[in-house]
Amino acid sequence: MALVAVIGAGVVGVASAYLLARAGHKVTLIDAAREPGLGASAGNAAQLSWAYGDAMASPALLKHLPAIVAKRDPAFRIRWQLDPDFLIWGLRFLANSSASRWWSNTSAILQLANESRQELEALLAEADIAFDYRVAGKLHLYPNRTNFSAARPIVERKTALGFDQRLLTRAAAETVEPALKTYQGEIAGAIFTPGDALGDAAAFCRQLTAHIVDRYGVSTLFGQRVVAFEQRQGRLRALRFSDRGPLHTEVAIVTAGPMSRTFAADLPEVRSIRAVRGYSLTIPFSRGAPRVSLTDTKRKLAFAAIGNRMRVAGIADIERPDAGFGADRFETLRTAACEVFPDLFGLQESESCWSGERPMTPSSRPIIAPSRRIHGVYINAGHGMLGWTLALGSARRMVGMVG
Numbered sequence: 001m002a003l004v005a006v007i008g009a010g011v012v013g014v015a016s017a018y019l020l021a022r023a024g025h026k027v028t029l030i031d032a033a034r035e036p037g038l039g040a041s042a043g044n045a046a047q048l049s050w051a052y053g054d055a056m057a058s059p060a061l062l063k064h065l066p067a068i069v070a071k072r073d074p075a076f077r078i079r080w081q082l083d084p085d086f087l088i089w090g091l092r093f094l095a096n097s098s099a100s101r102w103w104s105n106t107s108a109i110l111q112l113a114n115e116s117r118q119e120l121e122a123l124l125a126e127a128d129i130a131f132d133y134r135v136a137g138k139l140h141l142y143p144n145r146t147n148f149s150a151a152r153p154i155v156e157r158k159t160a161l162g163f164d165q166r167l168l169t170r171a172a173a174e175t176v177e178p179a180l181k182t183y184q185g186e187i188a189g190a191i192f193t194p195g196d197a198l199g200d201a202a203a204f205c206r207q208l209t210a211h212i213v214d215r216y217g218v219s220t221l222f223g224q225r226v227v228a229f230e231q232r233q234g235r236l237r238a239l240r241f242s243d244r245g246p247l248h249t250e251v252a253i254v255t256a257g258p259m260s261r262t263f264a265a266d267l268p269e270v271r272s273i274r275a276v277r278g279y280s281l282t283i284p285f286s287r288g289a290p291r292v293s294l295t296d297t298k299r300k301l302a303f304a305a306i307g308n309r310m311r312v313a314g315i316a317d318i319e320r321p322d323a324g325f326g327a328d329r330f331e332t333l334r335t336a337a338c339e340v341f342p343d344l345f346g347l348q349e350s351e352s353c354w355s356g357e358r359p360m361t362p363s364s365r366p367i368i369a370p371s372r373r374i375h376g377v378y379i380n381a382g383h384g385m386l387g388w389t390l391a392l393g394s395a396r397r398m399v400g401m402v403g
Contacts, residue, residue, distance in 0.1 A: 005249040009036035013255035014205045015395040021216035032225040037205030043280040043354025045302040045313035048197040051163040053109030055364035057096035074332045075300035077317040085271045092362035105363045116393030129207035132307035133199040140191040143298040148189035166192045179290035185340040198304045201388045236376030252377045258359040260381040273382045275357035279333045280313035282352040299336045312337040325355040360384040
């Protein structure tokens with residue numbers, strides 16, 4: 001048994017704390033926020049995309065890059081930065097955009113997603129936690145025959161890996177999800193993945209934290225920011241905080257998402273993480289809203305019915321760190337949602353808007369590794385848009401490293 005501190009209480013951090021505690025370690029869960037799940041987990045797309053671990057860097061995105069640079073695609077924006085780390089990240093992103101690299105990264109992410117799905121099944125068998133979890137299935141909507149045809153070989157590859165995916169006409173997709181009969185977007189075809197699920201990631205963080213405190217005796221330190229590692233001869237001894245005394249520990253797991261970069265002086269590995277800002281809009285669920293999760297591949301919108309709420313998420317802005325909420329970008333998301341579901345999103349008086357940073361590596365594969373500089377420090381960060389999907393799988397691998 002080791003004394004372990006987990007730095008960051010989003011889905012990745014809480015999942016890590018759970019599996020470490022279950023393995024017999026004495027765990028302290030730490031976050032600068034007042035409670036778990038207030039970062040990227042607070043308003044994400046809610047989709048548990050077991051079959052959609054597609055890496056962001058791809059031949060398709062590379063081909064589309066001139067339109068993004070020219071600001072002709074409202075779903076993406078790149079704000080150029082005179083920062084060596086940003087330039088290196090960009091070059092590595094381009095290097096990962098070849099067809100072979102894309103599939104290598106995607107298949108690795110899919111394997112991690114499958115491990116995460118297995119761990120979630122084990123967790124739900126152990127604990128009665130409520131986070132609006134549901135195997136909803138997912139429909140990926142394609143605007144034209146060219147895009148739909150291009151998706152066919154990818155479906156064949158994923159089917160060969162054991163995933164259940166089905167190519168549907170619009171009429172067949174409307175049978176699966178009747179709300180598509182009123183969908184104003186173009187649909188030349190759809191891919192249906194019946195096994196994909198959804199859930200409220202923020203509620204998962206709160207509920208699982210309460211469970212591990214009660215069952216495994218996990219300690220928590222909320223409202224406390226870790227500022228440095230105390231070490232002796234290259235071995236971790238303690239964590240230093242901004243406004244309290246040090247916490248002595250043998251092992252530290254950095255699961256702080258984009259904030260992991262604040263430790264770059266000691267952990268150069270985290271320099272390969274960039275913040276990609278996304279937005280979401282959540283409204284009360286109403287009659288006629290879809291129950292199956294939807295992804296509009298043209299507008300890059302993800303729709304999910306979470307309990308008695310309906311959420312749409314989208315936008316991928318590679319910004320400077322801590323750029324903050326952009327009202328114009330949120331309006332871009334709202335306009336796109338209203339365009340396809342005007343009766344749902346057009347006249348809402350009660351809504352919740354959110355923006356957050358997702359920690360992205362050039363390959364879209366998270367960093368799950370021990371520090372090269374400080375023995376006893378591990379990194380579990382860089383999950384991009386898939387933190388909710390990959391959290392428990394990456395936590396399982398981290399536990400295997402800690403021992």
